[in-house]
Amino acid sequence: MSLGRLRRSTLIVACVTVLSLSGTVPAQAEQSSAPVSDTLGSLLATASGAARVTALVHGSDLAAAENAVREAGLTRITAFRKIGVVAATGTADQVRAVRQAAGVTYVENNDPLRVYASSGTQATRSLEAQQTLTGADGTKLTGTGVGVAVIDTGVDPTHPAFSAKDGSSRVVANLKSLCAQGTDTGCIVKVPNSVDTDTLSLGGHGTHVTGIAAGNDFTLSGGTRVGGTAPGSKITSISTGAALLVLGSDAALNWVLENHRAPCGAGVSAQACPPIKVINNSYGPSGGGGFDPNSATVKLQRALAAEGVVTVWANGNDGGDGSQNLSNPPGQDPTPGILSVASYNDQGTGTRDGTVSDYSSRGAANDQQSWPDISAPGENILSACRPYLPICSTGLQPVNGPGMLDLGTYNVISGTSMAAPQITGIVAQLYQAKPDATPAEIEDALKSTAYKYTDGAPYQQAGPYTSSFDKGTGLADVVAAVGALTN
CATH class of the missing domain: 3.30.70.80 (Peptidase S8 propeptide/proteinase inhibitor I9)
Known part of the structure; x- marks a missing residue:
């Protein structure tokens, strides 16, 4: 049974951040x-x-x-x-x-943050690409050989969504940020790959998001299909806790900047622990706001792009009508390789002619820089969860996992938080297709081939692409993007 045949949830778990890094104020003292x-x-x-x-x-x-x-x-x-x-x-x-x-x-x-909260591999043709295309290494296009980082509440590495064929976890680097507590040493610490950092932070959001980006492909009881966009990738999880702060999230970005080439440390092979090529960030300011080029977040993501790492942001869950900018500020960065993602509703059928989610944050119609870059399914998304975790319990649609003891280990949640990791996994697929691609080439391949679904605001010329203030350049199309990138 497809996800579309599950009872649809009206609950939008859009827990996002209260980060306001927009602009500056006049000097107060001298x-x-x-x-x-x-x-x-x-x-x-x-x-x-x-x-x-x-x-x-x-x-x-x-x-x-x-x-x-x-x-x-x-x-x-x-x-x-x-x-x-x-x-x-x-x-x-x-x-x-x-x-x-x-x-x-x-x-x-050091502003307080809150998490955004939605796996539609059919609508983006990610599943089709996994099944019909191969990467530069000759294997199926599942993100093999690519490292994916997720900055969030944490992850449950023991969840079946992240198990490798040999029984180990594909969470190869499991980290816990202590930065928000003000520690001056050991700000981000490694913990055993078996430790469930999502339960430690009383979250659930991070496991759900990670499952969308990189969860294993399973057909569950009743024929329900689950799986992420890059089930062959290796995962680095940085748990910042359920109460995110700018310092904690920026420290996590900084950790990736300093360690992306060897996230498991020196002496660990790239085959066992590949370099990180893309980072998922499903958090941001409540109510959006103007882009602040002076913030540490922006400096970090620009440094990451210069070193070949793509940064992906959820665009926010504040809706809007184009009269004001409600987009997540760091996602508005025009630097190539920094992507903001709007939420698309595939109506539970995998259709490519669905709608922009009502809650998906819109940019200002008169400010093209504030528009999201691209859309991906984020509404009623079934992904990895644990029923006892707060975010997972909000889904109200638990589905049993592949094992006899995996009771309620998948659930349905919505939000741009769930749209962003679809793009994160897709970026991993594209890097497998062309390992030497630049972040700019990855972004261009995605935006130049996006499917122009027509719901919402009309597309307008915005630089080299046609785009819109509510859905960006359209719905991601992995098969078309791979073709553009590799030809």
């Missing part, structure tokens, strides 16, 4: 004050001098940021070496002081 993010500016305008603040201090280089933090009396938490940013905590007065330090270019708040 003419020479470094600019700040909107949320930090608001905080400093009202906070008492002794109020505790955690901030990300950007310097002209790392040494400048380190010196500024030290001179202001702030307590250093961690540093993002490649982009010259230091995370630190202290009083509001100390943060005000660090803005005056030489070499400080920007200061942003």
Whole structure:
């Protein structure tokens, strides 16, 4: 039985972030004050001098940021070496002081985040590509030889969705971020590949998202089919917990920047643990907002793109009508290889002529940079879950897994959180098809071949592509994208 024959859920688990990194505010203290993010500016305008603040201090280089933090009396938490940013905590007065330090270019708040919450491999032709196409290595196009990173609440590596043929887990690097707790050493720690970090964080969202990107292909009882877009890939999971903060998520991006070539460490073969080529981010600000090119998030994802890693963002679950920009800010980055994903509703049938999900965030009609890049199924998506985890329990449509003891280990959830990992897995398929592709070539292959489903706003010329403020360039088409990339 196809997913379309399951009872449809009206529940949208769109838990997304309350991150507002849009723009800057005027300097508060002196003419020479470094600019700040909107949320930090608001905080400093009202906070008492002794109020505790955690901030990300950007310097002209790392040494400048380190010196500024030290001179202001702030307590250093961690540093993002490649982009010259230091995370630190202290009083509001100390943060005000660090803005005056030489070499400080920007200061942003450690804003709280919340998770977005929806596996339609038929509509994107990902399943068709898995079954009919082969990669450069001659094997089926399942993402084999490609590493996928998921920054989320965590993952259950013991779930059948992630089991390899030899019984091991395809979660090859399992990490837990402690950065939000303010630790100054061991900010992101490796845990055994058998540890369920999703249960530790009382989540479920991360396991569901990871299943969409990379879950095994199964036909369950009653003929229900499940599976991710890149079931041959290897997974790196970075658990930031259920209560995401900018510092925690940026530290995770920074970890990938520093470790993507050998995520399991030196001495582990690329066959056993392939380089990370794509990162999934199913979180972002509630209500969207303007793009902030000065944020650490943007600096990190641009550095990742320069080193051959694609970054994928859920566009958000705030709906809209094009009158305002509700898109996830970092996903608006025009840098090639950074993709924002709208949610498409295949109406439970795998149709390619469905609709834009009502909840999928729209960009502003008059600001093409705010438009999502592409669409993928995100509504009523069946993927890996555990029935005792909070996010999974919201699905209300549990389905038993392949084993006799796998009771309720799949469930139906909706959201752009579920659309994004479909694209993440598709990117892995494309990298298997052309391992030396650049992030720009990957993005162009996807956007130039997207299927133009007609629901919603009309397509308009937007640079080299036709696009729209609600659905981007259209529905991803893996078979067509592979053809464009490899010809």
